Amino acid sequence: MRVALVTGVTSRLRPGFAQARELGKQGYHVIIGSSERGSAELLSAELRAEGLSATPMRLDLGDTAGYTEIAAEVHRRFGRLDALVIEDGRHVKALRAALSPLLDAVPVA
Structure with missing residues (x-):
């Protein structure tokens, strides 16, 4: 099973929701x-x-201290991360760094 994390998905109208749906259609969890x-x-x-x-x-992308907790949770529940979609570009480097041990590949938009 391929796993993708999509951030900033707070409503159907946000671009992240359409991206999440498309990844789901491509077989990602x-x-x-x-x-x-x-x-x-x-x-x-x-x-x-x-x-x-x-x-x-x-x-919460504004809580960079919580990124390691997210990485641990993803690792515990899924053991891997194949794609990362970050809607808010201000946090790309820090979140990617926290999740890098789990990432097989990160699509770049």
Whole structure:
């Protein structure tokens, strides 16, 4: 199973949701990362209702100290990360650095 983490998915209108859906259609298990836990749960449920594989995960991009916790959680639950989509470019380097041990490949948009 390929695993992708998509950040900034707080509503259906955000680009991250369309990206998450497309990755799901390509066979990825999509982790919906959002600072709004309720939104992540709702949007993950919507993807699952479409027959896609998705899991919500609380991820506050403004809390760089929490990046190592996210990396540990992804490792514990999935053991790998194949794709990382970060909607907010200000946090790319720090989040990628925290997740780099898990990444097989990071698509660059």
